Amino acid sequence: MKVTKTKTRTWYTNEASLQSPNSHSLLLEKFLFKIARNWVSGNTYADALSSARISNEKCISAILNFLGEDTTDERVIQQTVKEYIMLLELLESHSLDGCISVKPTQVGLRIGVDPCLFNLRQIAKRARSLNKFMWLDIESYPFVEDTIAIYLELLRDYKEVGVAIQSYLKRSSSDLLHLLEQNANIRLVKGAYTENEGIALRSMEKINSNFSELMKMVFNSDNKQNTIFAIATHDPRLISEAIELSRKFSTDRRKFEFQLLKGISNEMKTSLVKQGFRVCEYIPYGNQWLRYSVRRIKERKRNIFLLARSLIQS
Numbered sequence: 001m002k003v004t005k006t007k008t009r010t011w012y013t014n015e016a017s018l019q020s021p022n023s024h025s026l027l028l029e030k031f032l033f034k035i036a037r038n039w040v041s042g043n044t045y046a047d048a049l050s051s052a053r054i055s056n057e058k059c060i061s062a063i064l065n066f067l068g069e070d071t072t073d074e075r076v077i078q079q080t081v082k083e084y085i086m087l088l089e090l091l092e093s094h095s096l097d098g099c100i101s102v103k104p105t106q107v108g109l110r111i112g113v114d115p116c117l118f119n120l121r122q123i124a125k126r127a128r129s130l131n132k133f134m135w136l137d138i139e140s141y142p143f144v145e146d147t148i149a150i151y152l153e154l155l156r157d158y159k160e161v162g163v164a165i166q167s168y169l170k171r172s173s174s175d176l177l178h179l180l181e182q183n184a185n186i187r188l189v190k191g192a193y194t195e196n197e198g199i200a201l202r203s204m205e206k207i208n209s210n211f212s213e214l215m216k217m218v219f220n221s222d223n224k225q226n227t228i229f230a231i232a233t234h235d236p237r238l239i240s241e242a243i244e245l246s247r248k249f250s251t252d253r254r255k256f257e258f259q260l261l262k263g264i265s266n267e268m269k270t271s272l273v274k275q276g277f278r279v280c281e282y283i284p285y286g287n288q289w290l291r292y293s294v295r296r297i298k299e300r301k302r303n304i305f306l307l308a309r310s311l312i313q314s
């Protein structure tokens with residue numbers, strides 16, 4: 001990471017962004033950071049905590065994510081582990097309602113399953129001692145199998161851990177079945193990476209229909225533990241369907257919640273809270289904001305248009 005001082009402030013150059021800062025690249029980065037701020041709380045944990053407090057004031061729980069992924073740098077990995085442990089402690093000491101969400105490739109999965117599991121255990125141990133929860137994000141296809149295996153290993157010792165499942169993957173219904181048998185905590189998402197059609201559904205219609213099927217599987221399943229089931233989408237049709245299913249099937253023994261991303265569908269969050277549902281907001285922060293923001297921009301054609309328009313205007 002490069003740190004470049006300008007007259008007014010310090011810009012943290014994302015490693016995936018421009019390598020040799022000149023006035024044009026700095027301007028572009030400044031412009032992109034402004035766009036990224038739609039979805040990212042800021043560069044530091046203080047920004048994340050402040051966003052968490054704002055969410056809590058609206059009766060929304062926070063899910064904090066320290067941005068970063070795909071690293072093999074041992075120093076960065078250890079700093080990331082420390083950051084998550086510190087976040088858990090800060091959530092506790094600031095009496096904030098929240099948890100953390102970790103990407104396995106930011107804590108060693110690029111190096112191997114064992115180092116990643118070792119690092120996640122350190123975080124899970126601290127989370128348990130503070131009575132806090134840890135989610136595992138699920139990333140691109142090459143890491144899915146290992147993430148689920150790591151999750152199931154962690155679950156043996158730590159019940160306060162959950163994992164995401166992507167409805168665009170053809171394998172997800174069999175993964176979900178297996179995870180439900182193990183009393184897993186599940187976050188259901190559509191999936192955010194570009195995958196090939198050998199392994200993933202490509203049409204939105206099919207992805208949505210699989211999302212419905214997976215939701216039904218969870219609501220229908222007999223779960224004797226007090227596990228968490230999170231519906232993580234902004235899709236109003238799927239959210240309505242989830243509400244209907246939650247009313248149809250008893251959710252007494254399953255904690256059911258909606259999870260949405262910071263900066264998206266804010267009115268929906270408020271409306272769900274008013275209807276009495278538990279709502280959580282995923283709040284990313286840190287200087288590795290570029291890849292996360294690009295995924296958010298690509299998700300919606302209108303965002304690409306807005307980006308192009310602001311670029312021309314600026």
Ligand SMILES: Cc1cc2nc3c(=O)[nH]c(=O)nc-3n(C[C@H](O)[C@H](O)[C@H](O)COP(=O)(O)OP(=O)(O)OC[C@H]3O[C@@H](n4cnc5c(N)ncnc54)[C@H](O)[C@@H]3O)c2cc1C
Pocket residue numbers: 136137138139164166189190191192193232233234235236259260261264265281282295296297299300303
């Ligand atoms: C809490 C949470 C955790 C997640 N964790 C993971 C994970 O671990 N792994 C993973 O692969 N993916 C994850 N995702 C991302 C997810 O897979 C989707 O890429 C993302 O949620 C967009 O899909 P959607 O379900 O909202 O449906 P879409 O059909 O994409 O969107 C439905 C509606 O939501 C609104 N919307 C959606 N995206 C945007 C946007 N970027 N900007 C503005 N409006 C938008 C629009 O109104 C759109 O019409 C997570 C999402 C959430 C909410």
